[in-house]
Amino acid sequence: MNKSHLLPPNLTLFGYKICPYVLRVRYVLSLIELDHHYIELDVYANKPAQLLRYSPIGRVPTLIIDNEALCDSTVISLWLAQVYAEHQLLPANAWEKAKMMNDMAAIDSVHDAISQLISADDKSSFNAALTRFSSVFSAVLTLLRAPCSSPNSLVDVWAMVLAHLIRSVDTILQGMLSQHVPQIRSLPDIYRSRARASLRYQALLPQDYVTRLHNMMAHRNAYCAQLNNIALAEEEFA
Numbered sequence: 001m002n003k004s005h006l007l008p009p010n011l012t013l014f015g016y017k018i019c020p021y022v023l024r025v026r027y028v029l030s031l032i033e034l035d036h037h038y039i040e041l042d043v044y045a046n047k048p049a050q051l052l053r054y055s056p057i058g059r060v061p062t063l064i065i066d067n068e069a070l071c072d073s074t075v076i077s078l079w080l081a082q083v084y085a086e087h088q089l090l091p092a093n094a095w096e097k098a099k100m101m102n103d104m105a106a107i108d109s110v111h112d113a114i115s116q117l118i119s120a121d122d123k124s125s126f127n128a129a130l131t132r133f134s135s136v137f138s139a140v141l142t143l144l145r146a147p148c149s150s151p152n153s154l155v156d157v158w159a160m161v162l163a164h165l166i167r168s169v170d171t172i173l174q175g176m177l178s179q180h181v182p183q184i185r186s187l188p189d190i191y192r193s194r195a196r197a198s199l200r201y202q203a204l205l206p207q208d209y210v211t212r213l214h215n216m217m218a219h220r221n222a223y224c225a226q227l228n229n230i231a232l233a234e235e236e237f238a
């Protein structure tokens with residue numbers, strides 16, 4: 001199969017607009033300005049056969065390239081970064097590249113801790129997830145504080161998406177995260193930044209992003225739903 005840069009492949013992305021992993025890939029596609037077909041799915045409510053055919057566990061992002069698929073944001077973005085190397089999303093030097101991937105893996109550990117927070121259904125599992133979050137978060141704090149400037153490397157994209165997610169989850173949990181980890185308050189706020197990268201990222205976010213994230217959490221997180229009476233009216237976040 002020819003996946004060369006000179007012959008742009010036929011691309012379809014299965015996504016879910018509030019998913020941070022999907023946002024990473026959409027951001028990279030936007031930087032590269034690569035034409036693709038986008039299919040929005042609420043993967044927690046519905047996994048169509050069209051997705052399961054390529055991703056047996058029904059996860060997004062899944063990128064169909066001609067008739068084959070890549071099913072993980074890191075794998076997809078590494079492929080794109082290497083094919084479209086002129087965008088310099090990855091360092092050419094092998095050691096620098098390995099260090100960057102190390103940082104990207106550390107950022108993924110924070111996403112895992114946030115997933116545990118989001119799916120906690122009692123106080124003890126929520127507290128365990130909070131402790132885990134706080135320990136993995138401190139390892140990436142310097143990365144997350146870096147200003148969003150252009151052009152972006154992959155780790156900058158990872159950091160921007162995570163910083164935005166943490167701030168949003170903290171808002172929804174009415175400051176419970178930042179009470180526990182005060183450094184969250186010093187993370188960049190993409191809505192206040194005019195940097196090119198922030199504006200590009202904002203353009204990908206649904207206008208009702210916080211409401212949708214909030215609804216997804218209320219649906220999945222029995223403990224926080226009780227704590228904060230999380231089923232708030234949509235207007236509160238409009």
Ligand SMILES: N[C@@H](CCC(=O)N[C@@H](CS)C(=O)NCC(=O)O)C(=O)O
Pocket residue numbers: 016018019020021043044057058059060061071072073074
């Ligand atoms: N490691 C994967 C994680 C992807 C992931 O967890 N996606 C979530 C949506 S945010 C998903 O598809 N969840 C559906 C499920 O697990 O059933 C990546 O980097 O792409």
